[in-house]
Structures are given as C-alpha cells and as structure tokens.
Amino acid sequence: MSQKYTVPRGTKDILPSEIPFWHYIESSSRSLFGLYNYQEIRTPIFEHTELFERGIGDATDIVEKEMYTFTDKGNRRLTLRPEGTAPLVRAYVQNSIYAKSKVAKLYYCGPMFRYERPQSGRYRQFHQIGVECLGNALPIADAEVIAMGVHLFDELGLSGLSVTINSVGCAVCRPVIEERLKQFIGMNLENLCEDCNRRFDSRPLRILDCKNVTCKTYMTGLPDIRNSLCHECTDHFNYVVGYIDNLGIRFQINPQLVRGLDYYTRTTFEIVSDQLGAQNALCGGGRYDGLVSQLGGPATPAVGFAFGIERAVMILQELSDYHQKVNPLIYMAPVGFDQVAKCFLLVDRIRRAGYRVELEAGKTDLKSHLKQADKLDARLVLIYGETEAEQGNILVRRMTDRTQESVDFDAVLEFLLAEFGPGHG
C-alpha cells in the first residue's frame, strides 16, 4: 500500500459541511463593516521578519517562540504572518494611504500562522478577520471599534459573549505603571518562570500576560494599573467606557488585561465567549498609537481588533438556530420522468431569486426523494407529480414538522419569500 499523508500538526481541512459557516461569517462581516464605512485591504501571506520583530515586539511569545520564519533562495529572512496589524500598517505606510484621507478605516481577512501548542480552538494555521481605524485619536474611535465587534457578533447570532476592557497607558504613564508592577512582582521574582524573569527589566507588563499557571498565582493582589494612568489616559478610558455603556454594551473592567502584543497603548479589550472552553477569547484588540511611526510612517493614532474565524464557527456550530440564518436547502422532487423538464424550469427561477436548490432528476418516486432530502438535510421539499401538473400546483413539504401544503406553480417564489425571507444570491 502506498503511503497516506495527513495535514501538518495544528492545521486542518475545512470540509464542505463547514464551509457554509465560513461564508456566512465572512459575508456578514463584509456587509457590516461596509455600514461603518470600512474598506478591505489584502496584504501578502509572508513579510520581512523584521516587520514583526519591530512591530509586535521582540519580547513577546509570538516573536520569541511562535513565528514560522525561513530564508528564501535570495537569502531574505521571511515570516508567515502571525497577525494582520503589522502588515496592514506596513501597507498603509508604503502606499501613503495616510496622504489620501485623515482617517483610514480598513479590514482584512485571511490565514495567520503561529507555532503554538495545538488544542481545541488553537491552531498553527488559523484565520482572522480584523479591522483597523487609523488616524483617529478620539475615544469615540475606540468605542466605535468595540461597538462594531459587538454589533457583528449580535448579527451573527453568537450568544454568551462579554466584553472585557482595560487601559495600559501611554508613553507618559507607562514607565510609572511598569515601576509599580516591578515593585510588586520583584518580591516573588525567583518563583516566576524563566520568561518572566527575562522580561522583568525590559517589559514587565508582559508578565501579566504569562500563561504559566504558577506565575498567574503570584499576580493576585496586584496593584490596579489604572491608578497609575496619567490624566489624559484616565479621561480617555472614562470616555470609552461611557460611550459603550451608553450603547447598552455589557462590559467588565479587568486591570490585568494587557494582551500578547507590545504595540498596545491605552485601550485593550477582549470579547470572550462562555462556549469556547479554555481558549475562550473570540476577539481581541485595542489602541496602538505608536505603531505607525515605529514602522516608518507619520505619527498616526490607531485602534482595531481581530477575531478568529475558527472560534466563531465553533460557537455557531453549537447553536441550534444557526440553520434559520443561512440559506436553507430546498429539494426539488419530480415524481415521474415526465415532470423533470418543468421542475428544471422552476429550479432555475428559484435559483435566480437567490435560494439554494437541489434538483434530483435521477429518482422519480416520492419515497426515495424524501429519503434523499432527509439525507441532504433539506428544509423544504417541492413535490411535482402528475396530479400537481394537472392542477398547476406544487406540493410543498416542510421537513422540520412534516407539514404539507399546495401552492400555485407560479406563486412558489412568493411562498419562499414568506417562508425564508429574500434569497441570498
């Protein structure tokens, strides 16, 4: 027998049965971002390694341990992108997008790569959809980005979500925050892991993001970073939470939320789900006012978020009413070969109206049609036999409750509109 191959560890095939969830998430995101006046940008899957070392920060887990880095035949150091913000900012600077308008609202969608320990909801190739609003320093920009995330997940019908928010300060107050943290952490430094010890001097905030269980136990009683924020950062934070509170968004403040990337300033936030188990963060983001200038552009404030499509799919798969949301399958059942041509005409009309239809012309008896419709998980079966042909009707059978009714052949589209709403095509 010849050798069988499997996908590399931490990656997976997205099979046809899962694809409708992906399309649903991607298309809902695109239309919703459009409402907020965002435009898509697509950047390469790999970039120069220095972009991530500088952008994400060389003391982060991503840069220290998780990047897929290689040297190409021209001896360039390249890295499969582990996240989308640094590449987007690189493109923003390289293409002088800042010169075209004061504020740029951009989104991206695609695969990311991190050499992490795979587990449920954590992969080495995963997919993110992210938004970035560049050029707006006002707290309303942070609030709008958070509101857009919440709006999207509401629209997708994801339940059990909550927003957690914090501020990690700016260039002015960050040193004060770091000093206070060091005083607290310093007492237990010898009990903390190697990474935390290494990061203690240069990046003490990173210690709050350490995944090591022992390290986490030493973080209880930690001083609340918000008490060390400067006036501007405190004001900014209060405005952001005021705005989202006003919209009725439920949130919690978590003073230890720093997130795993170095570029954040002021606001950091996460949207977590109670349906995801250990990897419960669906979406993460925040403000990064220093990144554009750090990557060679003009000083430009910015704020954004990214969420993982795999995790959103996991939540949707748990929800029983998901099928109400996507385009349900309609099964066309000609009973008798003579009816096939007329059924072919009808499915053409229905598909042009944007509904999903399967015409099974190989079977001509009702019993095997119904068996096949069940197998395909069809929501509705349209039955057209000799009697229906004589009467100018179609018999419509709902597979959920097995009820049937007769509908005028020419009124099928009106029936579908009432049953499912407008088609998606």
Ligand code: AMP
């Ligand atoms: P981050 O870029 O780390 O801020 O992550 C943002 C979101 O991307 C997370 O909340 C997850 O939904 C998703 N994500 C990050 N890393 C992974 C991974 N290794 N596997 C699957 N999803 C991930």
